[in-house]
Amino acid sequence: MANTDVGLQAIRDVLGDGGYVDTQPGLDAYQIEWRGLWTGHCELFAKPNTTEQVSRILAICNSHGIPVVPQGGNTGLVGGGVPNGGIVLTTQRLNRIREIDTVNFTLACDAGCVLATIQAEAEANDRLFPLSLGAEGSCQIGGNLSTNAGGVQVL
Ligand SMILES: Cc1cc2nc3c(=O)[nH]c(=O)nc-3n(C[C@H](O)[C@H](O)[C@H](O)COP(=O)(O)OP(=O)(O)OC[C@H]3O[C@@H](n4cnc5c(N)ncnc54)[C@H](O)[C@@H]3O)c2cc1C
Structure with a gap:
């Protein structure tokens, strides 16, 4: 397995079922700017629900060279939340x-x-x-x- 694939599998293991999206068409919602101005791509949409999960995911991405784009409400107007490879890490479940x-x-x-x-x-x-x-x-x-x-x- 390529280094990136090993890293992505490690992220899936951290998050468990329901903690990520890695198939189409589910990914589209997170890759396309909400007005449709820009379309990006990513391998996985990560939905951690603890800061410990965030920490472990970032460590995995760091050691496997996987780019990370944080995403909040995805309402930004300049395309900063649109990924160009790697993963999107959403804070949607970190809402306490x-x-x-x-x-x-x-x-x-x-x-x-x-x-x-x-x-x-x-x-x-x-x-x-x-x-x-x-x-x-x-x-x-x-x-x-x-x-x-x-x-x-x-x-
Ligand atoms: C109707 C409307 C009105 C708006 N009005 C204003 C306004 O009056 N003034 C103004 O300044 N802006 C305004 N904006 C733009 C504004 O910046 C965003 O709506 C909002 O601040 C972005 O928050 P978000 O959670 O949607 O971030 P996103 O769009 O998800 O992300 C925006 C950027 O922040 C990064 N990011 C998100 N979360 C994190 C995090 N936890 N850690 C590190 N990086 C992160 C993303 O990678 C991306 O680069 C408006 C937008 C809309 C749609």
């Missing part, structure tokens, strides 16, 4: 709000939390999470941070 501290006005959560969920959690605790943008029902906080999304308050 871990802690809200109303005294210090902080909220700790996983990268895959949808922005609107975070806003709602803040509001339920009588606080405001001020980042707001048109994609807030789909985009994730990891994607917001990685793109430095400013939202409507910036305009």
